[in-house]
Structures are given as structure tokens and as C-alpha cells.
Amino acid sequence: MIDIDRIDEQLASAVAGAVAPVREQPAPVPTPTPVPARAVAMTAPELLELGLVDEAEVAIAAATDPRDALTWTTMRALLHGDQKTAAAGIAKLAQDPGAHDRYWGQRFWGASEWGDQEERGDVLDHCRTRAYRFDDLTWWGNLTLLLAAMGKSDEATRAFDEAVGLLAGVANDRAWLDVLTNLIDAAALLGDPRRVAAAGRSLRWPEDRLVVVGPGAVCKGSVERYRALVHVAGGRWEKATECFRRAESLHRAVGAGPLLRRTLQQASSSLAAA
Numbered sequence: 001m002i003d004i005d006r007i008d009e010q011l012a013s014a015v016a017g018a019v020a021p022v023r024e025q026p027a028p029v030p031t032p033t034p035v036p037a038r039a040v041a042m043t044a045p046e047l048l049e050l051g052l053v054d055e056a057e058v059a060i061a062a063a064t065d066p067r068d069a070l071t072w073t074t075m076r077a078l079l080h081g082d083q084k085t086a087a088a089g090i091a092k093l094a095q096d097p098g099a100h101d102r103y104w105g106q107r108f109w110g111a112s113e114w115g116d117q118e119e120r121g122d123v124l125d126h127c128r129t130r131a132y133r134f135d136d137l138t139w140w141g142n143l144t145l146l147l148a149a150m151g152k153s154d155e156a157t158r159a160f161d162e163a164v165g166l167l168a169g170v171a172n173d174r175a176w177l178d179v180l181t182n183l184i185d186a187a188a189l190l191g192d193p194r195r196v197a198a199a200g201r202s203l204r205w206p207e208d209r210l211v212v213v214g215p216g217a218v219c220k221g222s223v224e225r226y227r228a229l230v231h232v233a234g235g236r237w238e239k240a241t242e243c244f245r246r247a248e249s250l251h252r253a254v255g256a257g258p259l260l261r262r263t264l265q266q267a268s269s270s271l272a273a274a
Helices: 004-015 037-041 044-049 054-061 066-080 083-094 097-114 117-131 135-147 154-169 174-189 192-199 223-233 236-254 257-271
Strands: 208-214 218-222
Touching: 004 135, 044 054, 054 066, 054 174, 054 218, 066 083, 066 097, 066 218, 066 236, 083 097, 097 117, 097 135, 097 218, 117 135, 117 154, 135 154, 135 174, 154 174, 154 192, 174 192, 174 208, 174 223, 208 223, 218 223, 218 257, 223 236, 236 257
Parallel strands: none
Antiparallel strands: 208 218
């Protein structure tokens, strides 16, 4: 049996997390991801994907490009829910012509998390331009998710179907995972289990990894949250519960307050219908 009361209690605790740091709250601990012996030679995004935040910090500190340090600081602010620091970092990136993709990637997630109607509208225009005009696969994924979040269901469904077609045959790399997870999230927001399941069939990614966008511009959290949504769509409630719990634990470990709250909310609302 799924303990919905437990999930609701955790959700209330996470929402009240402004008082206590997320990482101090107890949670089941997943099996640790083994640290590769070659970790010293890995890039910051690769280390972050494994949840090795301290090691990634060292790699960033050693980087010679100040743009990398700014990108990392802004990513951490987005991850921790620090709106002020994230906004300041995004504004600085806007002044760097060489950081166009990083700027828009981080602005997209800032607008998704905190943006008002005007800000989301501006970002939506950019999504449409990059997808409809330039056929940029990454931005097809972003467009689909933002449309779904804004309640533009018909256009979101059309964008989803277009993106799924473009995704077929693309190499299963970090960029591919970014698009695929956006499509899973979007279909869940649309309340469309058939499309969640259709996208989720391709989600064959190692367990307990963090989804990292580009050069560490954004961390979207545990891949297990997306896997849980796929299990919910297929009615596999026990597997969904386990994946939600693994995602919850990883989000606590990296201090990802907004993602923790989203995970608990989705677990509560999805599994209550079981």
C-alpha cells in the first residue's frame, strides 16, 4: 500500500523548508553512485550528473573561463531556489555575446520557476522562434514544456508530437535527455498518460543521476522523478513510489528545494489516485 499520509506530511515539511535547510530533513538514502576512478579528469557537468557537487565545484574553480564560474553560480541559485542571485547571474550573462545559449537556457528555467505573465510571454516568443523558425530540437522540448505549464494545451500537444518525431534517431546524450525529460514533464502537466508513456519508453538512463543541461547551465534534478511519472502513467504504483522516494532523497542531498517540493507534490497528487 502506498502511504499517502506520509507523502503529504513530507510535502508540508518541504514547503516549510524556508526555516530548515532541505538537506537536514531525514529521508531514505538511495544506493550511492560509485565514484569513477577517473573523476579527477571529468568535467564539471559530468561530475554534477553523478551528484558529486563538491568535486564539480573544484573543477569549476580550476576553469580559466570566468563565464563558467558565472554559469555555475547561477545554476546553483536556480537549483536552490535563490531567485535574487539567479536573476543577477542571468542579467550578467545577457551582457556577454558569447553566452547567448547559456543566457537563454537559464532565463527559460528562471521564467518557468518564478516568471510573471510578461516574462513567460517573452521567453515563449523565444521558444517559438527557436523551434518553429530554426527547428532547434532543444527548444522544441522547452517550448512544449512551457506551453503545457502555461495551459496552452492544443499548441503544447502539437509541439510534443513534433518534438517526438525529431527526437527519434538522435544520439542518447545529455542534450537528448534534456528534450526527452521535458516531453515527459509536459505530457504529465497535460494530464496525458498516453504521451507520458510514449516518451517514457525511451528513458533508458542510469539510475540516480541528475539531469544536467549543456555545460552545467541548468540542473533539472533526478532522472528518477521523470521515471516515476512514466510508471504512474503505466499504473505501476510501487515502482513509481520507489522512484519518487529516490528522487526525493537525491534532491535533499543536493539542496534542491524547489525540485524537492515538486517531487513531493507530484508524488502526492499522482499516487493519491492509485
